[in-house]
Amino acid sequence: MDKLLEVKNLGVKFKLDGGSIFEAVKGVSFDVPKNSTVALVGESGSGKSVSAMSIIRLLPREQAIISPESEVLFEGRNLLKEPEDAMRRIRGKEISVIFQEPMTSLNPVFTCGDQIAEVLRLHMGMSNAQAWKRAEELMNEVGIPNPQLRMKSYPHEMSGGQQQRVMIAMAIACEPKLLIADEPTTALDVTIQKQILDLIAKLQASHHMSVLFITHDLAVVGEIADHVVVMQNGDIKEKGPVKQIFENPQHPYTKALLSCRPSVESRPKRLPVIDDFMSAEGLKPIHKEERKRGYADGDQIILEVNNLAKHFQLKEGLFKKRDVPAVKGATFKLARGKTLGLVGESGSGKTTVGLTLMRLHDATGGQVLFDGVDLLKLSEKDFMKYKRRIQIVFQNPYASLNPRFTVGQILIEPMTIHNIGKDEQERVQMAMALLKRVGMPEVSFYKYPHEFSGGQRQRIAIARCLTMKPDVLICDESVSALDVSVQAQVLNLLQDLQDEYQMSYIFISHDLAVVKYISDQVMVMSEGAVVEVANSDDIYLNPKQEYTKKLLGSIPKGWQETAAA
Amino acid sequence: MSAVLDNKSAPVAAPLHQASPGLWTLAWRRLKKDKVGMVSMVVVIFFLLMMFGSWAGIIAKNWSKEVGVSYANPAFMAGAENLEGVRKDDKAEASKVPYVDLSDIDPLAPRYKEWEERTAKIKVTETPRADTLLFGGDKWGRDVLQKAIKGAETSIFVGLVAALLATFIGTVLGAMSGYMGGKVGDALEWFYNVFTSIPYILLILAFAAVFKRGLDTIIFILAFTGWTGIYRLVRAEYIKHASREYVKAAQAIGASHSRRMFVHILPNVSHVCLVQLSQHVVQFIKAEVILSFLGLGVPVDSVSWGTMLAEAQSELVIGKWWQLAAAGISMAILVTAFSMLTDSLRDALDPKIK
Numbered sequence: 001m002d003k004l005l006e007v008k009n010l011g012v013k014f015k016l017d018g019g020s021i022f023e024a025v026k027g028v029s030f031d032v033p034k035n036s037t038v039a040l041v042g043e044s045g046s047g048k049s050v051s052a053m054s055i056i057r058l059l060p061r062e063q064a065i066i067s068p069e070s071e072v073l074f075e076g077r078n079l080l081k082e083p084e085d086a087m088r089r090i091r092g093k094e095i096s097v098i099f100q101e102p103m104t105s106l107n108p109v110f111t112c113g114d115q116i117a118e119v120l121r122l123h124m125g126m127s128n129a130q131a132w133k134r135a136e137e138l139m140n141e142v143g144i145p146n147p148q149l150r151m152k153s154y155p156h157e158m159s160g161g162q163q164q165r166v167m168i169a170m171a172i173a174c175e176p177k178l179l180i181a182d183e184p185t186t187a188l189d190v191t192i193q194k195q196i197l198d199l200i201a202k203l204q205a206s207h208h209m210s211v212l213f214i215t216h217d218l219a220v221v222g223e224i225a226d227h228v229v230v231m232q233n234g235d236i237k238e239k240g241p242v243k244q245i246f247e248n249p250q251h252p253y254t255k256a257l258l259s260c261r262p263s264v265e266s267r268p269k270r271l272p273v274i275d276d277f278m279s280a281e282g283l284k285p286i287h288k289e290e291r292k293r294g295y296a297d298g299d300q301i302i303l304e305v306n307n308l309a310k311h312f313q314l315k316e317g318l319f320k321k322r323d324v325p326a327v328k329g330a331t332f333k334l335a336r337g338k339t340l341g342l343v344g345e346s347g348s349g350k351t352t353v354g355l356t357l358m359r360l361h362d363a364t365g366g367q368v369l370f371d372g373v374d375l376l377k378l379s380e381k382d383f384m385k386y387k388r389r390i391q392i393v394f395q396n397p398y399a400s401l402n403p404r405f406t407v408g409q410i411l412i413e414p415m416t417i418h419n420i421g422k423d424e425q426e427r428v429q430m431a432m433a434l435l436k437r438v439g440m441p442e443v444s445f446y447k448y449p450h451e452f453s454g455g456q457r458q459r460i461a462i463a464r465c466l467t468m469k470p471d472v473l474i475c476d477e478s479v480s481a482l483d484v485s486v487q488a489q490v491l492n493l494l495q496d497l498q499d500e501y502q503m504s505y506i507f508i509s510h511d512l513a514v515v516k517y518i519s520d521q522v523m524v525m526s527e528g529a530v531v532e533v534a535n536s537d538d539i540y541l542n543p544k545q546e547y548t549k550k551l552l553g554s555i556p557k558g559w560q561e562t563a564a565a
Numbered sequence: 566m567s568a569v570l571d572n573k574s575a576p577v578a579a580p581l582h583q584a585s586p587g588l589w590t591l592a593w594r595r596l597k598k599d600k601v602g603m604v605s606m607v608v609v610i611f612f613l614l615m616m617f618g619s620w621a622g623i624i625a626k627n628w629s630k631e632v633g634v635s636y637a638n639p640a641f642m643a644g645a646e647n648l649e650g651v652r653k654d655d656k657a658e659a660s661k662v663p664y665v666d667l668s669d670i671d672p673l674a675p676r677y678k679e680w681e682e683r684t685a686k687i688k689v690t691e692t693p694r695a696d697t698l699l700f701g702g703d704k705w706g707r708d709v710l711q712k713a714i715k716g717a718e719t720s721i722f723v724g725l726v727a728a729l730l731a732t733f734i735g736t737v738l739g740a741m742s743g744y745m746g747g748k749v750g751d752a753l754e755w756f757y758n759v760f761t762s763i764p765y766i767l768l769i770l771a772f773a774a775v776f777k778r779g780l781d782t783i784i785f786i787l788a789f790t791g792w793t794g795i796y797r798l799v800r801a802e803y804i805k806h807a808s809r810e811y812v813k814a815a816q817a818i819g820a821s822h823s824r825r826m827f828v829h830i831l832p833n834v835s836h837v838c839l840v841q842l843s844q845h846v847v848q849f850i851k852a853e854v855i856l857s858f859l860g861l862g863v864p865v866d867s868v869s870w871g872t873m874l875a876e877a878q879s880e881l882v883i884g885k886w887w888q889l890a891a892a893g894i895s896m897a898i899l900v901t902a903f904s905m906l907t908d909s910l911r912d913a914l915d916p917k918i919k
Contacts, residue, residue: 360813387819400810404832414818461814468818 004210005032005055005074005178011067012050012059024050026234027067032178037204037211039225039242041218041257043483044454047234048214052180055079055212056091074178093123096171100183102163106155112166113139113151116173123174138169143199160346161192165199172203179204180212185220189345189510194554197224216483218257219513222246222558230254246558252277260488262517264540264555267291270495271488271517293520294535299335302504303357303390303472306331308366310349310356326352328528329366332521334472337498339505341519341536343512343551349528350508354474358390359383370472388418388468395477397457401449407460408445411435414467434463438493455486459493466497474506479514491518512555516540524548592836595913602909608902615714616721625714628868629707633695636885637702639709647696701887703876712868713891719869720896723784724850730788731849732842735795736831742796743803744826753796761793769852773861783862787849795841802834836914843907847900854896870896 012025025047032038040048053059055072057079072079074095079087091097099105107115116135120126126134132151139147142165155163164184171179181200185193201224204211213224221228221242228245230238230253238251249255256277269291310327327349334340342350355361357368359375368375375386394400401410411431414420421427432442438459449457458478465473475494479487491514497503509515515522515536522539524531524547532545543549596602618624638645668674700710742753772786806812807830815829850870856862857871865872870892877889 355813358817360816384819387817392814392817394810394814396810400814402811402815402829402833413815413820417819417824464814464818 002034003031003073004034005072005212007031007051007055008071008073009067010051010054010070010072012047012054012070013065013067015063015065021065024234025054027069028231028234028236030229030236030239032210032212033227034177034210035204035208036226037201037213037224038227038229039213039215039221040229040231041215041221042231043216043257043485045233046231048231049182051231052182052212052214055180056095056097057087058091058097089123092119092176093174094176095178095180096174096176097180097182098164098167098171098184100186102160102167102187103155105167106163108155111152111154112158113153116166116170119170119173135169135173138173139166142166142169142172142203143195144169159192160188161195164188164192164196168196168199168203172207172209175207176209178210178212180214182214183216184213186215186217190512190556191345191550191554193220193556197556200224217556218261218484219556219558223556230257257484260484262488262491262513263558264513264516264552267293267517270492273488273492274485294537295335295338295521299338301333302336302371303334304367304369305333305353305357306367306369308353308356308368309364310352310361311364325528327356330523330525330530332523332530332533334504334506335520336471336504337502338520339498339507339518341515341522342506342508342525343510343515343522344525344531345510345551347527348525350525351476352528353525354392354476354506354508358387358392358474360392388414388420389470390472390474391465391468391470392474392476393458393461393465393478396481397454397461398481400461401457403449405448406445407435407447407449410449410460410464411445411467414464418468420467420469430467431463434466435460437466437497438463439489453486455482455490458482458490462490462493462497466501469501470503472504472506474508476508477510478507480509480511487514494518512552524551592910592913596909599909599913601905602913605902605906605909608898609906612717612721612899612902616718619714619718620722625711625718628711628715631694631706632708633698633702633706635702635704635706636880636883637695637698637706639701639887640697640699643697700891701885703888704880709873709888709891712873712888713870713895716868716870716873716892717895717899719780719863719867720850720853720871721899723780723787723853723863723869724846727784727787727791727849727853728842728845730784731791731845732795732838734788735792735841736799736838738792739796739799740803740826740831743800744807744822744830746804746807750800753800757793757796765790769856770859770861773856778861778864780863780867783853783856786856787852791845791849791852795838795845798837798841799834802837803830806830806833836911840907840911840914843903843910847903847907850896850900850903 006029008029009027010025010029011023011027014022014024016022028047028051030038030040040052042048050059050064054064054066054070055074059066066080070080074090079090082090106112110118113132113135116138117126117128117131120131120134121128124131136147136151139150144150144162144165150158150162155166158166168184179200184200185196188196197220200211200213203209211224213221215221225242228238228240228242229236230245230251232253237253238245238249245254246258249258253274256272256274259272259277260274262271267290307329308327308331309325309329312324312326314322314324316322330349330353332340342353344350352361356363357375363376366376370386370390373386375383375390378386405413408428408431411434412424412427415427415430421430428445432445435442435444440456440459440463444452444456444460449460452460461478478494479490482490494505495518498505505518507515507518519536521533522536523533524539524545526547531547532539532543534544539548540552543552596606615624634647636647638647694706698708698710700708700713703709703712738753738757742750742757768790769786772790773782776782776785803826812825812829815825820829853862853869854871854874857869858875860875862871863869873888873892877886877892880886880888
């Protein structure tokens with residue numbers, strides 16, 4: 001097999017603030033054969049993006065040091081030794097890149113047509129008219145409907161999926177030999193993700209190019225890649241054809257990655273975590289036992305929501321206002337000690353439901369009955385009593401903790417507000433105990449949030465809610481920003497806490513596999529309306545509505561024998 | 566054997582109780598690495614010490630004593646001619662006038678002798694007036710260096726207090742407007758817009774014309790006209806932070822509005838306030854100088870850099886430049902150091918934007 005790109009002994013170091021050196025990539029070697037897709041897989045900090053960016057020399061020159069023995073051979077030429085202007089000709093023409101965030105990668109003040117045509121004029125030397133015509137063809141090829149009209153659209157007038165299509169059109173405009181796709185679908189909804197993956201696969205075949213696909217999601221890899229390179233902490237742990245990686249993984253880290261992620265097919269009592277595979281004693285027994293899910297008849301209903309509606313007012317012109325319904329009448333019940341999963345694509349109103357029922361937004365209409373009391377009708381003062389009983393864990397653990405508070409202050413504040421614990425000393429003790437409960441060392445009490453990783457911060461956020469001993473915990477995309485292995489740990493923690501304290505969860509997520517794993521009942525939302533509510537096993541086996549079927553059909557299945565054949 | 570046992574039973578290292586570095590500690594560490602910032606800080610601290618020293622009467626206590634001849638030369642140019650420095654009571658000059666005896670027609674003549682005897686009894690301690698002073702003298706023979714130190718006290722005091730007051734007003738109004746938004750925000754925005762539509766100097770002059778002269782007036786004027794920039798910045802910060810998740814999380818646990826405004830958000834915008842504060846100190850020191858120069862500043866019986874510059878106007882014509890130099894140089898050093906310290910502070914507190 002002909003090699004298009006050979007990476008040999010690539011090592012990248014970064015100069016840090018304090019003068020210290022961080023080794024991001026520790027001498028990795030891999031090949032990209034012609035006309036195939038290679039996936040670079042790893043969690044955050046594994047060095048996968050750094051490796052890819054150093055191929056086309058897009059790393060910040062002041063901080064990044066590429067070790068002298070590194071070689072990146074692209075059709076026999078060492079890209080690391082090429083002069084800068086030769087590199088400029090290669091970038092965009094021979095090797096092009098798609099980034100994760102289409103919104104920030106497109107220039108907001110130029111039309112999409114302009115931006116595609118610019119690439120053609122620069123690299124292919126086309127005239128304005130030629131470039132415009134070719135850009136239109138490309139728009140058509142990447143599946144943007146009505147290309148003639150859309151050429152004149154600005155990026156903000158398009159959806160995220162369409163923006164990513166424009167990015168892809170720009171990337172393939174000059175018929176590159178290698179396309180580097182850096183997490184191109186991570187910011188997109190699952191139905192859109194499916195379309196974009198199909199598009200990349202189709203273009204790869206029709207243009208006879210190679211794709212270097214960078215992702216953290218092994219399920220996506222299984223759908224698209226021919227070869228897989230698994231990275232961790234700057235090292236390659238395993239590389240091989242996709243069949244081998246999925247069917248017969250050799251390295252424990254690969255095995256761990258494959259099984260940490262909840263799947264739609266099974267629901268073990270506990271999710272395996274990395275440590276189960278990497279521990280010194282060898283492989284620990286994996287819990288194969290399945291957990292039964294679903295509402296039972298005798299369940300005590302703790303929260304009953306009827307026709308909850310929330311409309312936002314948008315200002316139009318000077319005095320006019322427009323009503324935008326974000327939630328159009330949601331009705332559901334939540335049983336004690338059970339989990340209700342809320343799924344839907346972005347803009348479906350699932351987060352708004354969560355925020356409205358705990359009165360972080362003012363509801364437009366409906367009822368929220370908590371122990372028979374309508375929370376929406378209570379005065380601010382009467383609501384205070386109920387506030388501590390419904391709590392929320394937000395999506396972004398980097399934003400939801402006050403950076404100027406120590407962890408101790410963060411945990412003690414809610415207890416002070418709600419008069420929990422008789423004095424400061426007792427509160428400190430309770431906070432320490434809770435830290436231990438969520439698996440954090442007691443020293444954390446004196447530290448600031450910026451000293452912790454995403455998963456640790458999410459544990460702190462959970463501990464903050466636990467200080468109030470809530471009956472209902474709303475998890476708003478609480479594990480979506482976390483790495484797969486950390487996600488498994490946090491999901492296990494949430495499950496343990498539910499078993500221990502009989503809390504009820506409203507679990508909001510766009511990730512259908514995670515929702516299937518943790519939920520007893522699932523509510524599917526689309527454009528503010530509830531599409532379907534049912535026990536999770538029922539909904540995943542027998543979706544009743546067309547939309548639910550479409551949503552479930554887009555879940556990446558990972559590698560399957562049939563797909564490869 | 567016992568040693569092994571001891572090892573085992575030795576208490577595990579006590580959990581680390583020292584707080585880990587927060588924002589301010591980290592900022593201090595970054596500032597320490599910044600050489601320009603540290604030098605500026607030393608200069609600023611020196612000026613502040615000088616201010617306190619002068620205020621406590623340790624230095625420059627006798628700034629108003631007329632210790633030298635009029636326009637005494639600076640010590641480093643002692644030989645220069647000083648026409649104004651000649652004493653008016655010079656005996657030699659008086660004796661040149663021819664003596665005319667008027668005692669027979671002068672009705673007071675018989676009493677001259679008695680008066681002379683009486684004056685001889687009164688002790689007069691004539692302080693000898695120096696021909697040169699360290700950095701020269703002014704019209705009344707006061708030491709310019711001491712005057713500059715005393716002037717620094719007034720100027721820095723006015724700048725500091727006015728900047729503190731302006732930052733306080735700007736922060737409180739900005740926090741209210743940015744956090745609450747809606748009607749409160751609109752009302753404050755209108756007030757701000759109307760206020761800033763009046764030309765700044767005109768506003769200061771209007772205030773100065775209405776109130777009587779004095780230190781408190783000048784502080785009041787500067788603070789009440791200078792809060793607008795701080796208000797705008799703090800408001801923007803509050804709008805940004807009010808929608809952050811950590812504030813929502815605080816709302817979810819039941820923190821009140823004022824708690825969210827001042828306990829949660831304020832520490833996160835305090836670096837903006839601090840940088841604004843030091844920028845305004847510089848601005849207000851300059852404003853005080855301008856006001857005093859225009860004759861609207863500090864009262865006549867006290868001295869500031871501004872009044873010194875105002876006096877220097879007429880002195881320059883006769884070639885006496887040292888009062889201008891003393892006030893100008895000390896102000897330039899302080900203002901430059903303070904500005905550079907502000908820059909370093911901003912970099913240290915907000916390392917992401919450089």
